[in-house]
Amino acid sequence: MALSQATELLLASTVFCLVFWVVRAWQPWVPKGLKSPPGPWGWPLLGHVLTLGKNPHLVLARLSQRYGDVLQIRIGSTPVLVLSGLDTIRQALVQQGDDFKGRPDLYSFTLITDGHSMTFSPDSGPVWAARRRLAQNALNTFSIASDPASSSSCYLEDHVREEAEALISRLQEQMAEVGSFDPYNQVVLSVAKVIGAMCFGQRFPKESEEMISIIRNTHDFVESAISTNPVDFFPILQYFPTPALQRFKAFNQKFVQFLQKIIQEHYQDFDENSIQDITGALLKHCKKGSRANGSHIPREKIVSLINDIFGAGLDTVTTAISWSLMYLVKNPEKQRKIQEELDTVIGRARQPQLSDRLQLPYLEAFILEIFRHSSFVPFNLPRSTTRDTTLNGFYIPRKHFVFINQWQVNHDQKVWGDPFEFRPERFLTADGTAINKTLSEKVMIFGLGKRRCIGEVLAKWEIFLFLAILLQQLEFSVPAGVKVDLTPIYGLTMKHPRCEHVQARPRFSIK
Ligand code: HEM
Ligand SMILES: *[C@@H]1O[C@H](CO)[C@@H](O)[C@H](O)[C@H]1NC(C)=O
Numbered sequence: 001m002a003l004s005q006a007t008e009l010l011l012a013s014t015v016f017c018l019v020f021w022v023v024r025a026w027q028p029w030v031p032k033g034l035k036s037p038p039g040p041w042g043w044p045l046l047g048h049v050l051t052l053g054k055n056p057h058l059v060l061a062r063l064s065q066r067y068g069d070v071l072q073i074r075i076g077s078t079p080v081l082v083l084s085g086l087d088t089i090r091q092a093l094v095q096q097g098d099d100f101k102g103r104p105d106l107y108s109f110t111l112i113t114d115g116h117s118m119t120f121s122p123d124s125g126p127v128w129a130a131r132r133r134l135a136q137n138a139l140n141t142f143s144i145a146s147d148p149a150s151s152s153s154c155y156l157e158d159h160v161r162e163e164a165e166a167l168i169s170r171l172q173e174q175m176a177e178v179g180s181f182d183p184y185n186q187v188v189l190s191v192a193k194v195i196g197a198m199c200f201g202q203r204f205p206k207e208s209e210e211m212i213s214i215i216r217n218t219h220d221f222v223e224s225a226i227s228t229n230p231v232d233f234f235p236i237l238q239y240f241p242t243p244a245l246q247r248f249k250a251f252n253q254k255f256v257q258f259l260q261k262i263i264q265e266h267y268q269d270f271d272e273n274s275i276q277d278i279t280g281a282l283l284k285h286c287k288k289g290s291r292a293n294g295s296h297i298p299r300e301k302i303v304s305l306i307n308d309i310f311g312a313g314l315d316t317v318t319t320a321i322s323w324s325l326m327y328l329v330k331n332p333e334k335q336r337k338i339q340e341e342l343d344t345v346i347g348r349a350r351q352p353q354l355s356d357r358l359q360l361p362y363l364e365a366f367i368l369e370i371f372r373h374s375s376f377v378p379f380n381l382p383r384s385t386t387r388d389t390t391l392n393g394f395y396i397p398r399k400h401f402v403f404i405n406q407w408q409v410n411h412d413q414k415v416w417g418d419p420f421e422f423r424p425e426r427f428l429t430a431d432g433t434a435i436n437k438t439l440s441e442k443v444m445i446f447g448l449g450k451r452r453c454i455g456e457v458l459a460k461w462e463i464f465l466f467l468a469i470l471l472q473q474l475e476f477s478v479p480a481g482v483k484v485d486l487t488p489i490y491g492l493t494m495k496h497p498r499c500e501h502v503q504a505r506p507r508f509s510i511k
């Protein structure tokens, strides 16, 4: 008798404790006068995974119309803050920049560059800050800073001019042999050679099977390096790797091996007095003793910055140029307007150059509209809070997961009026001779604040120069009857469906 009563009592108190714990877990502690951010009801254990589906940026943009700029969902048992609206995002990432500069500690991040990545690692302290400064300096020196040894304005300009001409020849060969081409596969090789030259100088392989196989398969990376990767929220999935996770692991291994070999060669004939590329600059920093403002950076954390720079500089710029070509064949009248502008401002006797940028506002407006309309980087990389904070009156505890919906900012009805129209003209001032700066600053694709992209200027200049040189000489099209599908495929960077039917014809014969 006494025993069963004791058992009952034990059972009852266990159930009570469990219920109490569940309620506590669902309603976290919030200081007086503040509220938790609102959000829809979610399933126990799963949270909102099923709601997010295949296109989380679209679902979360819709939810923001109902719940506002600061809302909360759950993935598995992890609460996730979702920010929308440019003003709210600016408040968080810029005004309260230090609160929101963290990155979450994710399983998938440990697979990238053996866990040494600066971009994809939870560190946001002094070592991260020193690495970021170092990467930014080395990158600028060998891309956009003026190059004293050359007649062109900078390394970037030299490399892009060379590779754009090579690309034009390759496209014409393909046209002669096959009659059409897949723009992605052609563009990725050119962009790889540009970022390869800036990172490694002469040591970047001209053409090797290994290199081609890596650069053509970055989708194995971007399909998994997403804010919503299930393996980061349901750790048990680590032991049941999906095909996508296996592709991701294999890609990361091949990528590190490939770059490691080039860096090793570089190290052997490294000459401190003649630094000619980003790797050289980083190796020099290793030798110097890596004390940047008192924070020691371990050697492998310096060398692995190359992986961050090469990876980011390859995939994003390729995706942007490739999307541009798809929009051009879909909108031939916009292509004609860009070409008319090129003919008027530059003519046909000389090649376009970086310094022509301000005189070519229509091309500039076209690039801005590609960023906005495609929003091919739909979310910032995942962020996390570094301390307890508040935003718009809502309480957000430390180490809280944060998604920032760039796609929503770029398609906000209140800002753009007709967000789904592809209309470069929207960025021109009334007389059409310049870019409306107020409006162009409302496009969000490079992130904001302390983690903002370090390659923004380089990327904008590179995309501009490639397109200007290509469009001066070639007209892009698809044969009548070919349907061009521009539905983005969700990922860290969103790609367009591949199309093998793109054609290019010379606009005039070159003497
Ligand atoms: C159109 C091209 C590009 C786009 C749309 C883009 C976009 C982004 C975005 C959204 C972030 C995350 C920012 C955040 O969390 O707020 C980022 C970070 C970063 N980007 Fe880019 N990027 C581009 C090109 C480049 C290039 C060319 C490089 C270097 C060669 C680069 C290097 C980086 C690095 C190193 C970070 C990490 C910064 C950190 O964690 O502190 N990106 N980029
Ligand atoms: C770190 O040092 C550099 C130059 O040595 C300086 O420009 C920078 O302001 C310093 N940063 C901090 C946080 O002290």
Ligand SMILES: *[C@@H]1O[C@H](CO)[C@@H](O)[C@H](O)[C@H]1NC(C)=O
Pocket (backbone or CB within 6 Å): 428, 429, 430, 436, 437, 438, 439
């Ligand atoms: C720029 O765009 C904004 C918003 O559409 C508009 O209010 C402003 O008048 C424009 N400025 C110029 C110089 O055209």
